[in-house]
Amino acid sequence: MTEEFSSDSISKWATRIAAEIEPESEALAPMMMEAYLRGGRDRRQLFENRAELGGFLPDGGALLLPFAYMALSYIAKGLLKLYQSGGLSGISNLLSIWKNASDLIKTRKAREEAHAATETEARRSLRHTLDEVQRALREQGLSTDQCELISYRLMMVLLDEPIEGAQLVRTFQSESA
Numbered sequence: 468m469t470e471e472f473s474s475d476s477i478s479k480w481a482t483r484i485a486a487e488i489e490p491e492s493e494a495l496a497p498m499m500m501e502a503y504l505r506g507g508r509d510r511r512q513l514f515e516n517r518a519e520l521g522g523f524l525p526d527g528g529a530l531l532l533p534f535a536y537m538a539l540s541y542i543a544k545g546l547l548k549l550y551q552s553g554g555l556s557g558i559s560n561l562l563s564i565w566k567n568a569s570d571l572i573k574t575r576k577a578r579e580e581a582h583a584a585t586e587t588e589a590r591r592s593l594r595h596t597l598d599e600v601q602r603a604l605r606e607q608g609l610s611t612d613q614c615e616l617i618s619y620r621l622m623m624v625l626l627d628e629p630i631e632g633a634q635l636v637r638t639f640q641s642e643s644a
Contacts (some may be wrong), residue, residue, distance in 0.1 A: 472638040480635050484535055487620040492532045503536040534609060535617050538600045543639035545596030
C-alpha cells in the first residue's frame with residue numbers, strides 16, 4: 468500500500484466501488500481492496516478462494532469485486548501511459564476532462580451535437596483503455612455484461628471525485644497487473 472493514500476481513504480473508495488458494482492460485498496470491500504493492494508498470496512486468494520469470501524452470487528456468478536480491483540489496475544496503467552505521453556498536468560485533469568465531456572453528452576440531442584467536439588485525443592485514449600480493461604476481464608472468464616458493468620461503473624465512481632480518484636489511481640499504478 469502506498470503512503471500517500473490512507474487506510475481510511477482506501478476503505479471509503481472500496482465501499483464506493485462495491486456500492487456500484489456489487490452492493491452485497493460492501494462490508495468485505497475494504498478488506499478485499501487492501502488484500503489486492505498487498506499483492507502476492509493475498510491477491511491470489513481473492514481469485515482462488517472466492518468461496519471463502521462469500522462464494523457465488525445467487526445468479527450463479529462469481530464475486531466481481533476482485534475483478535473490479537483488477538480493472539482499476541488496468542485503468543491505472545492506461546491512464547499513466549496517457550498522462551506520460553499527453554503532457555497533461557495530472558491524472559485528475561484527465562479524469563476531469565472526461566467527466567466534463569461525459570456531462571455534455573448525457574442527453575441524446577446534446578450527445579449528437581457534442582460528439583464531434585468532445586471526441587478529443589484524451590477521450591479516445593480513455594475509451595481505448597476501457598476496451599483494454601474489458602478485454603483483460605473477458606480473459607479472466609467474465610461475461611461481456613460483467614466486464615462492461617465493472618469498467619463503466621468503476622470509471623463513474625472515479626469521475627465522481629476526480630482529484631481523489633486520481634490519488635486512488637496512483638495507488639493502483641504500482642500494483643498494475
